[in-house]
Amino acid sequence: MGRLLEVKDLKTYFKTDDGIVKAVDGVSFYIDEQEIVGVVGESGCGKTVTQLSVMQLINRPGRIVGGEIIFEGKNLLEYEQHGPEMRSIRGGKIAMIFQEPMTSLNPVLTLNQQISESLMLHLKMSKEEARKRAIELLGLVGIPSPEERIDDYPHQFSGGMRQRVMIAMGMACNPKILIADEPTTALDVTTQAQLLELMKSMVEQFKSSLVIVTHNLGVVARYAQRIYIMYAGKVVEEGKCKDIFKNPRHPYTVGLLNSVPRLDVEGERLIPIEGLPPNLTQMPPTCAFLPRCPYATEQCRTQPMPELRPVEGEGHKIRCYVDIAEVDNVTVKK
Amino acid sequence: MSQSKNNNEYLLEVKDLKMYFPVTRGLLRRKVADVKAVDGVSFSLKKGETLGLVGESGCGKTTVGRTINRLYKPTAGEIIFQGEDIAQLPEKELKPVRREMAMIFQDPYSSLDPRQSAGNIVGEPLIVHNITKNKDDYYERVERLFQMVGLDPALMNRYPHEFSGGQRQRIGIARALACNPSLIICDEPVSALDVSIQAQIINLLMDLKSEGDKLLTYIFIAHDLSVVKHISDRVAVMYLGRVVEITTPGELYNNPLHPYTQALLSAVPVPDPEIEEKRERIILEGEVPSPLFPPSGCTFHPRCPMATPECSKTIPELRDCGNGHMVACLRV
Amino acid sequence: MPETVVNTETVAEVQPRRSEWKRFRRVFFQRKVAIFALIIICIMIFTAVFAPWLAPYDPNEQNLSNSMAPPSREHLLGTDRLGIDTFSRLIWGARTALIVGFATAFISAAIGTALGMIAGYFGGVISTVIMRFMDALMGFPMIVLALLLAGVLGSGMQNIIIALTVASVPGYVRLMYGMTLSVKENDYILAQRSIGSSSARTIWKHIFPNALQPMIVMLTSALGGIIMAESGLSFLGVGITAPDVAWGSMVADGFKYLQTYPILSFAPGVCIMLVVFSFNILGDSLRDALDPRLRGTL
Numbered sequence: 021m022g023r024l025l026e027v028k029d030l031k032t033y034f035k036t037d038d039g040i041v042k043a044v045d046g047v048s049f050y051i052d053e054q055e056i057v058g059v060v061g062e063s064g065c066g067k068t069v070t071q072l073s074v075m076q077l078i079n080r081p082g083r084i085v086g087g088e089i090i091f092e093g094k095n096l097l098e099y100e101q102h103g104p105e106m107r108s109i110r111g112g113k114i115a116m117i118f119q120e121p122m123t124s125l126n127p128v129l130t131l132n133q134q135i136s137e138s139l140m141l142h143l144k145m146s147k148e149e150a151r152k153r154a155i156e157l158l159g160l161v162g163i164p165s166p167e168e169r170i171d172d173y174p175h176q177f178s179g180g181m182r183q184r185v186m187i188a189m190g191m192a193c194n195p196k197i198l199i200a201d202e203p204t205t206a207l208d209v210t211t212q213a214q215l216l217e218l219m220k221s222m223v224e225q226f227k228s229s230l231v232i233v234t235h236n237l238g239v240v241a242r243y244a245q246r247i248y249i250m251y252a253g254k255v256v257e258e259g260k261c262k263d264i265f266k267n268p269r270h271p272y273t274v275g276l277l278n279s280v281p282r283l284d285v286e287g288e289r290l291i292p293i294e295g296l297p298p299n300l301t302q303m304p305p306t307c308a309f310l311p312r313c314p315y316a317t318e319q320c321r322t323q324p325m326p327e328l329r330p331v332e333g334e335g336h337k338i339r340c341y342v343d344i345a346e347v348d349n350v351t352v353k354k
Numbered sequence: 355m356s357q358s359k360n361n362n363e364y365l366l367e368v369k370d371l372k373m374y375f376p377v378t379r380g381l382l383r384r385k386v387a388d389v390k391a392v393d394g395v396s397f398s399l400k401k402g403e404t405l406g407l408v409g410e411s412g413c414g415k416t417t418v419g420r421t422i423n424r425l426y427k428p429t430a431g432e433i434i435f436q437g438e439d440i441a442q443l444p445e446k447e448l449k450p451v452r453r454e455m456a457m458i459f460q461d462p463y464s465s466l467d468p469r470q471s472a473g474n475i476v477g478e479p480l481i482v483h484n485i486t487k488n489k490d491d492y493y494e495r496v497e498r499l500f501q502m503v504g505l506d507p508a509l510m511n512r513y514p515h516e517f518s519g520g521q522r523q524r525i526g527i528a529r530a531l532a533c534n535p536s537l538i539i540c541d542e543p544v545s546a547l548d549v550s551i552q553a554q555i556i557n558l559l560m561d562l563k564s565e566g567d568k569l570l571t572y573i574f575i576a577h578d579l580s581v582v583k584h585i586s587d588r589v590a591v592m593y594l595g596r597v598v599e600i601t602t603p604g605e606l607y608n609n610p611l612h613p614y615t616q617a618l619l620s621a622v623p624v625p626d627p628e629i630e631e632k633r634e635r636i637i638l639e640g641e642v643p644s645p646l647f648p649p650s651g652c653t654f655h656p657r658c659p660m661a662t663p664e665c666s667k668t669i670p671e672l673r674d675c676g677n678g679h680m681v682a683c684l685r686v
Numbered sequence: 687m688p689e690t691v692v693n694t695e696t697v698a699e700v701q702p703r704r705s706e707w708k709r710f711r712r713v714f715f716q717r718k719v720a721i722f723a724l725i726i727i728c729i730m731i732f733t734a735v736f737a738p739w740l741a742p743y744d745p746n747e748q749n750l751s752n753s754m755a756p757p758s759r760e761h762l763l764g765t766d767r768l769g770i771d772t773f774s775r776l777i778w779g780a781r782t783a784l785i786v787g788f789a790t791a792f793i794s795a796a797i798g799t800a801l802g803m804i805a806g807y808f809g810g811v812i813s814t815v816i817m818r819f820m821d822a823l824m825g826f827p828m829i830v831l832a833l834l835l836a837g838v839l840g841s842g843m844q845n846i847i848i849a850l851t852v853a854s855v856p857g858y859v860r861l862m863y864g865m866t867l868s869v870k871e872n873d874y875i876l877a878q879r880s881i882g883s884s885s886a887r888t889i890w891k892h893i894f895p896n897a898l899q900p901m902i903v904m905l906t907s908a909l910g911g912i913i914m915a916e917s918g919l920s921f922l923g924v925g926i927t928a929p930d931v932a933w934g935s936m937v938a939d940g941f942k943y944l945q946t947y948p949i950l951s952f953a954p955g956v957c958i959m960l961v962v963f964s965f966n967i968l969g970d971s972l973r974d975a976l977d978p979r980l981r982g983t984l
Contacts, residue, residue, distance in 0.1 A: 037709075062548040178641055208410035208577060210638045213621035217637060235549055238623025242630040261627050279553035281584030283607060283622050284629060289560075290584070292553030296518055423880055452882030465873035469895040479881040515706075529877070 024196055024229055025074070025114075026050040030087035032066075032073045039301035043069040043082070045253035048328075051197060056223070056230045058240030058261070060276075061250035064297055067233050070250070071199045075110055076101045092196075112142035115190035119202040121182035125174040131158065132170045135189050142193040157188040160225075161218060180211040184218065191222050198223055199231045204239070216243060237276060241265055246335070249273050252298050252308035255328065259336030269331050269345065270338045271313045307340070315342045364434075365537060365571050366399040366422070371431035371441075373414075373421045377646065389645050391417040393595035394431075396672065401536070402569035406586030406603070408579055408618075412642050414595040415575045419539045422573065423457050424448055435537070453483050456530035460542035462522035466514040472525050473510030476500065479532040499528040502565070503558060520551035527558065539573045544581060556585055579622045583607060588678075591615045594653040595645055597672060601679040611681040613660050652684065660685045713975040720971035723964035730961055734781040743771035745778040745931045754947060763953050766939060772953055778931040779954060783961060786843065786916045786926075787909045790850040795905050797851070798858020803889050803897070805859065806866025817863065820856040828853040829915050836924045843930050846919060850912055861904055865897035872896075899976045907969030910962035917958050933958050 032044040044066040051057050061067040073084050076096065089096040091109065099105040110116075118124045126134060135157060136150035145153065151170070158166035161184040174182060183203060190198050200219060204212035220243055223230040232240055240247055240261065247264050249257040249272065257270040268274045275293035295312040298304070305324050310316055319341045320326075328337045332345075372395075374388035392414045399405050407415045421428050424440060433441040440451050456479075459465035466475055477496045479485075486492040497507040503524040514522055523543060530538050540559065544552040563570045576582045582589055583603040590600045591612065599612040610616045617636040624630055638657050643649055649656050655665040665684055672682040714720060733740060742762075749769035757764045763772040801820075805813035823831065828850075835849035869875065870893065878888045919925035920934025933954035940950025 062550060180641055208642075209579070209621040210410060210617060211641065213623075213635060214637055217635070236623065237549075237625035238630075241625045241627045242623050265625065265627050276549060277625060279550050280625060281553075281556065281580045282624060282626075283580045283583060283619065284624050284626075286604065290553040290557055292557060293550035294554075296520070296551075297548075420876075425876060425879055449882045452880065457877065457880040459873040459877060461873055464871075465877055467872075467874040467892050467896065470892070478878075478883070482881055482883045482887070526877075529881070533881070 022053050024051050024053050024055075024091070026088075026090040027070075027074065028088040028090070030070065030073055030089065031085045032069050032078055032082060033085050034082040036081060036301070041300045042253050042303065043300065044073060045303075046087075047250070047253070047255055049248050049255065049258070051229050051231060053196075054223070054227055054229055055246065056220070056232065056244050058244030058247040059231060059233045059250060060235065060237060060240055060247060062235055062297060064252075064300065065250040066253040067250050068201050071116065071201055071231065071233055074199070075114060075116055076106050077110075077116075108142065111138050111195075112193045113195050114197045114199065115193070115195040116199040116201065117183070117186040117190045117203055119205050121179070121186045122174065124186060125182060127174055130171045130173055131185060135170075135185075135192055138189065138192050153192070154188075157192055158185070160191075160222070161185070161188040162214075163188075180207055180215065183207065183211075183215055187215070187219060187222060191226055191228070194226050195228055197229045197231065199233065201233045202235070203232070205234070205236075212239075237265075237280060249276070252303065253300065254308065254325075254339060256309065256339045257337070258328070259333055263333035263336045267333065267336075267345075269336070269343070270309075270340050271315050271342065271344065272309050274344060275312070275314075315344065317342060363400055364398045365401045365403075365436065366573075367432070367434040368398070368418075368422065369396050369432040369434070371395045371418065371421060371433065372429045373417050373426055374429040387646055390595050390648060391645055392421060392428075393648070395592075395595070395597050396431075397590055397597065397600060399537075399571060399573070401571055402563070403588065404563070404572040404574055404586045406582035406589040407573060407575045407592060408577065408582045408589060409592035410577060410618075410642055412594075412645060413592040414645070415577075415592050416541055417595075418592070419457070419541050419573060419575050423455060423539050424451065425457075449483075453479075453533045454535050455537045455539070456533065456535040458523075458526050458530050458538060458540045458543045461546055462519045462526060463514075463546075465526050466522055468514050471511050471513055472505075472517070473500075475514070475525055476510075476528040476532060479529060483533055485533065495532070499531055502531060502562065503528045504554075518551075519547050520554060523547060523555055524558070527555075527562070531562065534568060535570075536568060537571045537573070539575070541575045542577065543574075545576060545578060552581070556581065560585060579618060591618065594642065594648050596653065596682065597680075598654065598683070599679075599681045600672070601681075605677070605679055609679075611675060611679065611686045612654075612683050613658050613685070614654050617659075652682075710975045714971055717971050717974075719967055723967035723971070726960055726964040727968060730780050730784060730964075733777055734784040737777050737781045741771075741774035741777040743774040745770065745775045746929050747771075754943075757949070764947075764949060766936075766950055767943075772936075772950065775931050775936060776933070776953055776957055779933040779936060779957065780961075782843065782926055782930050782932050783913045783916065783958075786847055786850070787913045787965075789847045790854060790912045790916075791905050791909050793847070794851040794854040794908075795858050795901060798855045799862045799894070799897075799901060801855070802859040802862025802864075803866045803893055806863045807870065807885065807889050807893065813863070816859065820859045823852070824856045824860075826853075828911070829918055832915055832919060833922070833924065836919055841924050841927045843926055846916055846925050849919075850915055853915075854908060854912065857908070858901065858904065861900060862897055865900060866893055869893050869896045900973075903969055903973040903976065906972055907966055910965035910969070913958065913965070914962050 028048050030044055030047045034041040034043055047070050059067045072078055074089055078084055084097060096109065132151055132154055135154040136147065139145045139150040139153055140147065155166045155170050158170060163169055163181065163184055177185060204215050207215065216239065219230060232244060234240060244261045247259065247261050248255050249270065251272050257264060257273050264273065268277055278291040279293055281290060293312050298308050307320055307325050310320055323341065326339050326341050328339045330337050371392055373392040374390050376385045377387045377389060378384060379386045395418055397405065407418060409415045420426055422433055428441050431441060432439050435451060436454065440448065473496050476499050477492060480492060480495060486495060496510065500507040500510065505521065505524050517525065544555050547555060574582060574585050583606065586603055588600060589603050589606050590597045591614065592598065593614050599615045606615065607619065610619055617638045620634060620636045640657050643656065651666040651668050652670050655661040658665065668684060670682040670684045672680045675681055675686065747770060751769065752765055753767050753769040755761055755765040761771050761773065765771055801816050805816040831853040832849040835852055836846060839845040839848060875888060875892060878892055916925060917932065917934030920932035921938045923938065925934055926932035936954035937951045944951055
């Protein structure tokens with residue numbers, strides 16, 4: 021499997037009143053062909069901004085200030101944000117679906133108009149062809165009687181159905197990568213399960229790659245092959261899904277795993293991560309997780325932000341001086 | 355402080371509670387239909403117990419909580435709180451009840467008045483119920499409430515927008531604790547918070563339970579089954595305005611009887627890829643029907659993998675399947 | 687009360703204070719024209735308050751031997767047909783304009799706010815009655831309604847204030863009705879009921895402060911409109927009567943000599959324009975500075 025997308029040292033900053041918010045500060049990641057990648061983090065960790073930067077959907081006051089986004093051998097950042105190259109990639113080769121489907125669907129256009137639009141634009145289909153393909157797609161994502169419903173408006177669908185429509189739109193042009201930003205957060209668990217299964221089968225069928233951006237560790241545990249854990253605008257741990265869950269090495273990952281109540285574990289006391297996420301305008305030169313870290317050492321307090329370093333396990337890297345495997349009294353709930 | 359007329363062990367008994375919201379049309383507000391948000395819910399709650407109320411959006415769990423808190427006037431049924439049926443009490447007579455029963459809301463942003471300082475928000479119930487003797491007493495109590503929920507009393511003069519989501523939820527909890535109530539209805543108190551903050555709030559709620567001089571009783575409403583399972587002594591699963599299963603969390607996880615509960619459990623992802631691989635998933639077809647036109651018989655039958663023709667005719671009653679494990683299903 | 691228990695999980699992190707007032711000031715004073723408007727209004731208020739000391743002459747003192755005098759050192763803006771000092775009349779006119787403006791604006795805002803919040807909070811029959819009545823009042827254009835009322839009540843400052851108040855109330859009722867409905871949707875209102883707070887307390891302490899901002903904006907902008915309406919009524923002769931001095935009637939008086947002696951109409955006209963303009967600008971700037979969509983940004 022070849023490398024599809026490689027992001028190197030991406031930096032996206034937002035200029036605000038209180039100073040510069042380094043929403044994404046030196047993030048590197050890659051996506052291989054036909055791979056499902058999870059990006060996990062809490063609100064404000066930069067996981068969404070990273071993906072929006074890949075799509076070049078960053079608007080003022082935000083700006084991509086550095087890095088490279090290599091897709092099919094070309095650096096996307098060399099293209100104009102609104103230029104023809106970027107437009108053919110957005111929606112054509114890389115598609116994105118968002119948390120709230122209602123805001124990404126145009127309420128005054130029928131589904132046919134919205135899905136056909138991108139088919140006609142990117143694949144140069146005729147109106148009739150596009151309509152036929154749109155009906156096919158709606159059928160694929162499990163909309164009952166798509167021939168009739170294709171002329172309906174978004175408000176005539178429920179939340180789960182709208183998200184299915186979004187998936188159909190995302191997959192319309194057979195993209196290489198589908199980025200799903202918190203695709204199921206606003207939905208119920210049973211609907212969430214339906215949609216995740218659907219997305220998985222869709223990307224398998226279309227031989228695409230899928231990026232799941234989420235705060236829910238459970239979601240990525242089931243579907244992702246590789247995971248990136250983000251904190252305060254940086255990747256703090258990356259590796260294979262199994263390695264990370266079995267052998268989490270960054271204190272933040274350990275903290276996250278310990279702080280969620282689990283269905284399959286009897287109710288012991290949760291171990292929360294103390295304190296609050298840092299203020300992104302006043303980042304310390306040291307590790308951003310330091311104030312909340314229970315394993316911090318003298319080195320952490322005096323040295324600058326650690327670089328990602330490989331640890332045991334294929335492609336497993338952490339941004340931490342401490343090796344948790346050597347620290348006693350670390351409890352990772354199993 | 356609790357009424358002595360209450361001799362039985364139950365703090366709260368809900369019997370066949372119904373809450374219908376009329377749908378009106380036209381100038382004369384003619385009633386055309388009812389949204390049966392809650393349709394015959396019964397359960398009881400011992401002192402000091404935590405009852406988890408779980409279900410998907412639109413199942414009526416929030417309405418149950420709000421009706422018990424008498425933010426709505428129920429269409430029918432009894433709410434026996436501390437030995438007194440409060441279901442139909444007029445607003446004026448509810449004041450002493452309100453002191454004994456508090457509520458924590460889901461949205462830490464809209465549940466705090468942006469124009470009031472944190473101290474005023476927390477102290478508001480003290481003023482409404484005229485509890486404090488004088489200014490010093492008031493400030494002392496508010497300060498203590500701040501400390502109880504893990505907030506620095508020095509932040510009393512700050513306004514809600516200056517706090518983070520988790521801190522705001524702590525303010526909401528402090529407000530609920532102000533009158534030293536016996537029952538707190540927690541309506542999705544952690545679902546708007548980040549994962550790492552959720553655990554802080556859950557732990558806080560569990561700690562507070564035994565810290566006061568009075569044993570707190572919770573009704574914990576949430577859609578997240580893992581959270582509910584973690585915090586509750588008993589869990590009630592709701593579907594379309596009815597309770598379909600009530601039991602202990604352990605029993606619910608190990609031996610779910612209702613097909614809806616089984617599907618719900620299997621849909622909750624577990625953060626462990628190895629376990630996830632082995633787990634079987636029951637993917638439900640379709641979506642929750644509208645409570646405006648609920649299906650006949652068992653409301654779950656159109657989506658139920660086990661349904662028989664009988665299920666569309668008879669409404670199943672909640673019945674005991676041993677050890678207080680109650681389930682409403684004809685096929686069990 | 688439970689015993690004091692200091693929770694061990696005290697949240698140590700304290701965010702820096704964010705002042706809304708600071709942001710408000712910055713947005714507001716970014717606009718030079720807002721500062722200009724504010725200065726004009728301050729001058730007007732100062733003039734109105736200290737009119738007896740500032741005016742060089744009595745605004746009703748006639749001196750027929752010196753009528754229609756051109757501007758001079760004694761009479762800065764000359765005199766009118768009856769030999770009354772125009773400058774003094776302008777100064778006293780500011781007092782009338784601002785008294786009518788502020789009285790009408792505040793009385794109608796108070797009545798409108800109360801009715802609007804009651805209609806919005808209680809809903810049902812109460813809101814139907816109040817709102818339909820307001821709709822009926824709104825059917826008339828403000829100036830027509832005021833003209834009608836002034837005609838019925840007769841002229842004079844007090845009646846003008848009553849007429850203009852009746853005409854401006856519906857706007858406030860509508861605004862506050864809408865604001866109350868939207869503020870009511872917030873969980874903190876539900877929380878207020880949940881802790882057993884009375885309706886009066888909830889409305890006064892929680893709905894009113896949260897619905898206040900657009901009302902202040904509307905009140906400020908309306909001041910210009912009211913002064914305009916008062917001038918219009920006075921111009922038409924149903925407004926302010928002697929001994930009170932109104933810019934509107936001054937314009938009307940000078941109207942006959944517009945070609946030969948335009949300053950008589952122009953001077954009060956410019957005053958009306960400046961004041962109305964300033965209040966409108968002030969209202970606009972307030973709205974921009976208070977806009978919740980801008981909160982936290984810029």
